[in-house]
Amino acid sequence: NAGVTQTPKFQVLKTGQSMTLQCAQDMNHEYMSWYRQDPGMGLRLIHYSVGAGITDQGEVPNGYNVSRSTTEDFPLRLLSAAPSQTSVYFCASSYEAGVGNEQFFGPGTRLTVL
Amino acid sequence: KQEVTQIPAALSVPEGENLVLNCSFTDSAIYNLQWFRQDPGKGLTSLLLIQSSQREQTSGRLNASLDKSSGRSTLYIAASQPGDSATYLCASTSGTYKYIFGTGTRLKVLA
Numbered sequence: 001n002a003g004v005t006q007t008p009k010f011q012v013l014k015t016g017q018s019m020t021l022q023c024a025q026d027m028n029h030e031y032m033s034w035y036r037q038d039p040g041m042g043l044r045l046i047h048y049s050v051g052a053g054i055t056d057q058g059e060v061p062n063g064y065n066v067s068r069s070t071t072e073d074f075p076l077r078l079l080s081a082a083p084s085q086t087s088v089y090f091c092a093s094s095y096e097a098g099v100g101n102e103q104f105f106g107p108g109t110r111l112t113v114l
Numbered sequence: 115k116q117e118v119t120q121i122p123a124a125l126s127v128p129e130g131e132n133l134v135l136n137c138s139f140t141d142s143a144i145y146n147l148q149w150f151r152q153d154p155g156k157g158l159t160s161l162l163l164i165q166s167s168q169r170e171q172t173s174g175r176l177n178a179s180l181d182k183s184s185g186r187s188t189l190y191i192a193a194s195q196p197g198d199s200a201t202y203l204c205a206s207t208s209g210t211y212k213y214i215f216g217t218g219t220r221l222k223v224l225a
Contacts, residue, residue, distance in 0.1 A: 031211070042203070042216060042218060043205075045213065050211060058212060090158065092158075092213075097212075097213075102148065102163045103148060103160065103213065105150075105157045105158040105160075108157050
């Protein structure tokens with residue numbers, strides 16, 4: 001049981017490049033989400049999904065796309081990277097969002113955009 | 115819109131001291147409140163989850179309480195140890211399926 005896995009652990013991009021951050025979970029969780037963590041800002045929700053085929057925006061969705069074709073995977077796409085997207089990105093999952101469900105986090109991806 | 119606040123932002127205590135970390139939220143219609151620990155450069159580790167119908171949860175030296183009417187949760191750490199040094203975060207969720215995090219309290223326990 002690997003829990004929530006994220007790849008890559010580190011990434012450096014140039015402005016304008018695109019890339020996909022991978023997130024997978026093996027706990028059959030319905031709810032998955034992406035956060036970014038910046039100094040002094042805490043964790044902010046980017047996008048979330050309540051099940052395969054269903055996604056919605058969080059607090060800071062601009063510049064990011066997501067899709068959820070399977071229960072296990074929830075990739076985050078940066079369409080055209082900007083220096084403001086330099087951050088640490090965390091993926092999380094829970095059995096479902098709502099009453100009494102614990103969130104589990106991946107180890108994070110540290111992204112630098114030059 | 116739910117807002118979650120954690121005060122203080124940083125705290126230093128001598129080893130062995132009992133301490134309380136605070137978490138305040140603006141919308142009392144929460145489903146649950148979860149406390150996390152984050153070590154430098156690492157992900158978040160879940161410590162305790164309190165459902166909206168509960169008033170407290172305990173795990174070892176940790177005790178978390180929830181008072182929805184006052185919009186507050188506290189994390190009590192008994193007999194603190196240097197290994198407890200980390201950033202502690204709280205997060206809540208309501209019917210919008212969005213978890214909102216506080217900015218955390220950075221704890222340093224001095225040996």
